[in-house]
Amino acid sequence: MKNALIQKLTDKTAVIGIVGLGYVGLPLLIRYAQVGYKVVGLDIDSKKVAALNAGKSYIEHIKAEDIASAVAAGSFATTDFAKAREVDALILCVPTPLTKHREPDLSYVTDTTGALVPHLRAGQIVSLESTTYPGTTEEELLPRVESTGLKVGSDIFLVFSPEREDPGNPKFSTRSIPKVCGGHTPACLEVGIALYGQVIDKVVPVSSTRAAELTKLLENIHRAVNIGLVNEMKIAADKMNIDIHEVIRAAATKPFGFVPYYPGPGLGGHCIPIDPFYLTWKAREYGVNTRFIELAGEVNSGMPDYVIDKLVHALNARKKSVNGSRVLVLGIAYKKNVDDMRESPSVVLMKKLEELGAAVDYSDPHVPHFRKMRKFEFELSSVQLTEKSLASYDCVLLATDHDKFDYNLIEKHASLIVDTRGRYQQHHDHIIRA
DSSP, rough: OOOHHHHHHHOOOOOOEEEEOOOTTTHHHHHHHHOOOOOEOOSHHHHHHHHHHHHOSSSSSSSSHHHHHHTTTTTTEESGGGGGGGSSEEEOOOOOOOOTOOOOOOOOHHHHHHHGGGGGOOOEEEEESOOTTTTTTIIIIIHHHHHTTTTTTTTTTEEEEOOOOOOOOOTOEEEOOOOOEEEHHHHHHHHHHHHHHSSSSSSESSSHHHHHHHHHHHHHHHHHHHHHHHHHHHHHHHTTTOOOOHHHHHHSSSSSSOOOOOSSSSSSSSTTTTHHHHHHHHHHTOOOOHHHHHHHOOOOOOHHHHHHHHHHHHHTTTTOSSTTOEEEEEESSSTSSSOOOOHHHHHHHHHHHHHOOOOOEEETOOOOOOOSSSSSOOOOOOOOEEEEEEETTEEEOOSOOOTTTTTTHHHOOOSOEESSOOOOOOOOEEEEEE
């Protein structure tokens, strides 16, 4: 069974199933199609499925022509999970958010696996890519897969291979980012390497699914802790009237022993604000207190309040109350030059300002209309930046520094700018660093 599946994956006669067609799953679908595989995309969102089958893209940095090429070559998307029986590989790319109590929410993983189980058959590989705590693949997927009577490692194969997508990063693509892969058994790992080896330049095997799960968490915890450190440094530097961005630029000239991280209004995206708490939660089972992670989380989650405090004081210095002021938030994507709003601190800032009585608008060239989110909903569209529109606001809050913004125009016509990204390096009385 193993050798036959490896052969099909190697000669590209295998059919690849991608479950979850978002920022992770869609690039994978395109990549497999580009190298010659037939791909079946599975998703519960009928609008996404219809768009893909029509050759259209709903993610800004993914080209419609790449989707159209995949469809023309025989790949397609469907909401019918029974089609899972027709594929040789199932790659799960579904969300793993936190509950309101900041505990792991595996409902997307378990519900998706449950929907696939009736359609599993011998000779398939199942790969989970969703970021999660160590033990998820063994504790949640393994028993569900084996409930079919299939034996993992001989009849069917199970791996964990964490996604490493960085939306909008022109330096790295799905193909060029090394792929970590851990199997439940050595045979599972062999099949996993064959699954990814045809489409990824470098596959990095590890000893188990648990090691692969922890690898992904370490990567994101590393970033969260260092961002927490630099955010704390920003607050200290501000009290000392020192520009933290100038300090970071100077420190980054050291050719060894220093990696620059940059402060901001809070953490955003589908990984950094969430993933560290998956390990914090699991570590309690072993009696371990993850103090660095929790401290970084405390600092990072407090940054929106720090920004609001700076904005309130800036308005107050101009004899204005935030209640009744008109505030324009620049950039509501979680990072610059993308349309991805997941866990964006900009939206948290919008909500906090609204609660304080401000009239809030936003401008974002990548997000023309505010998309409904799990926690937030605004009936707003992006404001076009003109001399007149900028001058009409009491404060312009630079939350996400997209390159498409005309910063000279903003500087010249906004009466007050609160800059959370260090975009403005020169000192001006109407620009407040936050």
